[in-house]
Amino acid sequence: xxxxxxxxxxxxxxxxxxxxxxxxxxxxxxxxxxxxxxxxxxxxxxxxxxxxxxxxxxxxxxxxxxxxxxxxxxxxxxxxxxxxxxxxxxxxxxxxxxxxxxxxxxxxxxx
Amino acid sequence: xxxxxxxxxxxxxxxxxxxxxxxxxxxxxxxxxxxxxxxxxxxxxxxxxxxxxxxxxxxxxxxxxxxxxxxxxxxxxxxxxxxxxxxxxxxxxxxxxxxxxxxxxxxxxxxxxxxxxxxxxxxxxxxxxxxxxxxxxxxxxxxxxxxxxxxxxxxxxxxxxxxxxxxxxxxxxxxxxxxxxxxxxxxxxxxxxxxxxxxxxxxxxxxxxxxxxxxxxxxxxxxxxxxxxxxxxxxxxxxx
Numbered sequence: 079x080x081x082x083x084x085x086x087x088x089x090x091x092x093x094x095x096x097x098x099x100x101x102x103x104x105x106x107x108x109x110x111x112x113x114x115x116x117x118x119x120x121x122x123x124x125x126x127x128x129x130x131x132x133x134x135x136x137x138x139x140x141x142x143x144x145x146x147x148x149x150x151x152x153x154x155x156x157x158x159x160x161x162x163x164x165x166x167x168x169x170x171x172x173x174x175x176x177x178x179x180x181x182x183x184x185x186x187x188x189x
Numbered sequence: 190x191x192x193x194x195x196x197x198x199x200x201x202x203x204x205x206x207x208x209x210x211x212x213x214x215x216x217x218x219x220x221x222x223x224x225x226x227x228x229x230x231x232x233x234x235x236x237x238x239x240x241x242x243x244x245x246x247x248x249x250x251x252x253x254x255x256x257x258x259x260x261x262x263x264x265x266x267x268x269x270x271x272x273x274x275x276x277x278x279x280x281x282x283x284x285x286x287x288x289x290x291x292x293x294x295x296x297x298x299x300x301x302x303x304x305x306x307x308x309x310x311x312x313x314x315x316x317x318x319x320x321x322x323x324x325x326x327x328x329x330x331x332x333x334x335x336x337x338x339x340x341x342x343x344x345x346x347x348x349x350x351x352x353x354x355x356x357x358x359x360x361x362x363x364x365x366x367x368x369x370x371x372x373x374x375x376x377x378x379x380x381x382x383x384x385x386x387x388x389x390x391x392x393x394x395x396x397x398x399x400x401x402x403x404x405x406x407x408x409x410x411x412x413x414x415x416x417x418x419x420x421x422x423x424x425x426x427x428x429x
Binding site: 079080081085086087088089090091092093094095096097098099100101102103104105108110114117118119120121122123124125126127128129130131132133134135136137138139140151152155156159160163164169170172173176177180181183184185 | 207208210211214230231232236239240243244245246249250253256257258259261263264266267268269270271274275276277278279280281282283284285286288289290299300302304307308311312353355356357359360361362363364365366367368369370372373378379381382383384385386387388389390393398401402405406409410413414417420421
């Protein structure tokens with residue numbers, strides 16, 4: 079431990095406070111009883127698909143596309159997830175299938 | 190009355206649990222990794238679990254390891270947490286409607302709102318006969334517990350894990366891909382989905398891995414607002 083127990087506790091609380099602020103802010107700005115402006119309602123509808131796309135890219139942020147294997151394990155596994163999902167539309171099957179394939183790819187094939 | 194309530198609650202758990210299994214896999218892996226890393230810096234499970242339970246910040250907790258191993262600076266810790274987690278504000282905006290009228294459950298749902306819980310709650314609808322509140326509550330609670338359990342396991346027995354878990358955390362990537370496809374099923378969601386991918390890709394190329402999130406969010410917001418007249422279907426139909 080670099081910090082004292084008291085300092086560690088303060089850091090934990092500071093991280094919690096910062097994180098919680100980002101979670102509560104929208105709910106404070108637009109309380110339940112008041113109707114939010116239409117632009118907020120619009121964003122509420124448009125943001126989920128946009129953020130899901132963003133999160134997929136975010137998960138791939140550390141892939142080095144320019145050096146071997148050029149993101150091949152990620153792309154193959156994502157293609158498998160998508161194919162499985164379009165075929166059976168079973169969330170668990172798609173995710174388990176893709177993950178097992180990815181583990182084989184990074185541990186054995188492209189290792 | 191009491192009995193139908195418990196039964197309803199159990200039905201909600203049965204509906205929610207399968208949806209959270211990918212999060213279980215991902216959070217156990219990442220949680221263990223976090224616990225092990227904290228342990229290696231001299232912070233035992235009591236500290237790592239406390240951080241996971243109180244801050245529940247995912248990637249921010251990994252960033253916070255550097256904050257715990259340098260000079261004491263709580264203001265920087267606070268500001269950094271706001272920036273790293275700024276995307277939560279978008280989640281809140283999207284859930285204003287879904288989290289309306291949920292009474293005492295609401296503060297807890299907001300407290301533990303994370304990427305994975307947001308993705309599940311915003312994409313999935315509770316099955317018939319399951320109350321919205323119970324369904325969201327179970328998803329949120331299970332995800333929260335997975336993270337804490339993973340952290341505890343990592344702190345306690347991280348050094349005994351011999352099974353090669355490389356790549357197991359791909360479960361979370363796969364979860365986001367699946368939920369993206371679920372969003373894609375509704376044609377009106379597709380332009381926004383493409384916008385999300387493109388803005389994130391541009392931001393990643395320009396600002397690099399460690400700094401991509403906030404520029405990507407700003408870009409998404411700018412494009413969605415700029416394109417509102419084209420993208421907002423409800424306006425054309427006069428359904429304000």
